Amino acid sequence: MSQEALPGYTGIARRVLEEANVRIGDRIRIRSRGQVYEGILMPREKLYEKPIIVLKLDNGYNIGVRVTEDTVVEKIGVLKPRPTPTLGEVVEHSGLPRINITSTGGTIASRVDYETGAVKPALTSRDLAVLVPEIFDVANIDTNILFNVFSEDLEPRHWEIIVDEVRRLIEKGYDGVVLTHGTDTMYFTSAALSFAIRKLPVPVVLVGSQRSSDRPSSDAAFNLISAVLVAAKAPFAEVTIVMHGETGDSYALAHRGTKVRKMHTSRRDAFQSINDIPLAKIYPYDKKIVMLTSNYRKRGEDKEIVVENGFDPKVALIKFYPSITHEIIDFYVDKGYHGIVLEGTGLGHFPNRLVYSIRRAVEEGVAVVMTSQCLFGRVNMHVYSTGRMYLEAGVIPGEDMLPEVAYVKLSWILARTRDLKEVRKLMLTNIAGEINPRHTVNLYPRWYHGE
Numbered sequence: 001m002s003q004e005a006l007p008g009y010t011g012i013a014r015r016v017l018e019e020a021n022v023r024i025g026d027r028i029r030i031r032s033r034g035q036v037y038e039g040i041l042m043p044r045e046k047l048y049e050k051p052i053i054v055l056k057l058d059n060g061y062n063i064g065v066r067v068t069e070d071t072v073v074e075k076i077g078v079l080k081p082r083p084t085p086t087l088g089e090v091v092e093h094s095g096l097p098r099i100n101i102t103s104t105g106g107t108i109a110s111r112v113d114y115e116t117g118a119v120k121p122a123l124t125s126r127d128l129a130v131l132v133p134e135i136f137d138v139a140n141i142d143t144n145i146l147f148n149v150f151s152e153d154l155e156p157r158h159w160e161i162i163v164d165e166v167r168r169l170i171e172k173g174y175d176g177v178v179l180t181h182g183t184d185t186m187y188f189t190s191a192a193l194s195f196a197i198r199k200l201p202v203p204v205v206l207v208g209s210q211r212s213s214d215r216p217s218s219d220a221a222f223n224l225i226s227a228v229l230v231a232a233k234a235p236f237a238e239v240t241i242v243m244h245g246e247t248g249d250s251y252a253l254a255h256r257g258t259k260v261r262k263m264h265t266s267r268r269d270a271f272q273s274i275n276d277i278p279l280a281k282i283y284p285y286d287k288k289i290v291m292l293t294s295n296y297r298k299r300g301e302d303k304e305i306v307v308e309n310g311f312d313p314k315v316a317l318i319k320f321y322p323s324i325t326h327e328i329i330d331f332y333v334d335k336g337y338h339g340i341v342l343e344g345t346g347l348g349h350f351p352n353r354l355v356y357s358i359r360r361a362v363e364e365g366v367a368v369v370m371t372s373q374c375l376f377g378r379v380n381m382h383v384y385s386t387g388r389m390y391l392e393a394g395v396i397p398g399e400d401m402l403p404e405v406a407y408v409k410l411s412w413i414l415a416r417t418r419d420l421k422e423v424r425k426l427m428l429t430n431i432a433g434e435i436n437p438r439h440t441v442n443l444y445p446r447w448y449h450g451e
Contacts, residue, residue, distance in 0.1 A: 151182025176231025348379030
């Protein structure tokens with residue numbers, strides 16, 4: 001049997017599978033150490049050497065079964081290819097808002113390919129709509145595929161494509177736009193849209209999922225229903241990220257696009273508002289939106305959107321670490337970068353030994369912005385001598401902006417002007433809710449979770 005038939009399997013595990021004449025995707029029964037397991041045979045990581053067979057159980061979870069000389073494998077069925085889901089007839093309801101769901105990729109539009117075992121973008125946004133019929137009770141839905149890209153592969157040029165598409169959809173008259181997106185870099189894209197598209201007449205909602213739609217713990221349907229509800233019914237017209245608000249299925253949260261960050265690798269409530277409270281709690285099964293703030297742009301307040309598209313890709317984001325040297329700064333200056341965002345310590349500090357390189361960068365026309373890796377709170381570079389030295393060198397304080405948001409904002413500004421005085425002025429101007437001038441105790445997650 002070829003290696004392709006049993007990818008990743010070696011040694012005794014491969015031998016017992018070959019003896020049973022099974023392939024990836026077959027349904028098998030394993031008798032091992034007095035236990036019986038049934039499920040679909042999945043591929044295994046190529047570098048994994050232990051004698052383990054990976055099964056997908058009927059409940060959707062994967063398990064590993066250790067193989068011994070006494071293990072017996074029996075083929076009990078062949079996986080039938082899944083039929084491609086089709087929309088069928090959708091009845092439009094007069095009076096409901098018209099929403100467009102545009103797919104850019106990500107886990108929310110993914111499923112497991114049982115022939116390879118990979119989780120990959122395979123469902124179109126229309127397919128996803130079929131799997132979540134509840135959204136048709138909220139709005140009349142049109143769907144669109146912009147591209148299918150894992151979010152770590154998105155670049156500023158992709159933001160520009162998304163901006164143009166959102167503008168086209170809004171000008172076409174949609175009452176709201178939902179963008180399916182990978183969660184890992186969704187907050188970069190939400191910031192980019194927030195700066196490039198202003199005076200929105202309707203909500204633009206980014207939504208993703210932490211777990212693919214074929215998993216029993218998937219958050220894809222819950223998040224999509226919540227996102228469509230926001231796009232159709234929310235009183236605000238802003239760029240927002242809508243995701244689970246807690247680990248269960250009680251409510252989602254709508255986060256402002258410039259004040260949100262992914263804070264956990266795998267939890268369903270991974271997204272949190274930083275230095276701000278969420279715009280709203282969403283109860284999708286009750287079709288209810290509860291506003292948490294009165295500070296928002298109202299739906300329909302502006303009839304014509306303002307779009308200033310374009311991002312400068314020659315911007316770097318540099319995180320402080322104890323052994324950082326001036327060569328890092330010099331590298332970007334010598335490579336002709338136009339901007340650098342520093343993710344400093346505490347109130348906004350970088351080592352004293354780098355001040356000369358930072359001063360040189362500014363003198364050569366590179367805009368340098370200081371943020372804090374603490375995330376919560378704001379930089380204050382007047383407190384300690386190190387901060388004051390960096391201010392004297394020409395560093396722009398990033399207020400309470402997230403490092404990633406400052407990076408996106410600087411990229412957007414530098415695509416409009418390279419004049420450092422104008423860059424400073426714009427960086428310190430609150431353009432899309434990215435700067436909160438006043439911090440209160442209710443800005444922290446425990447408050448808006450009701451704890």
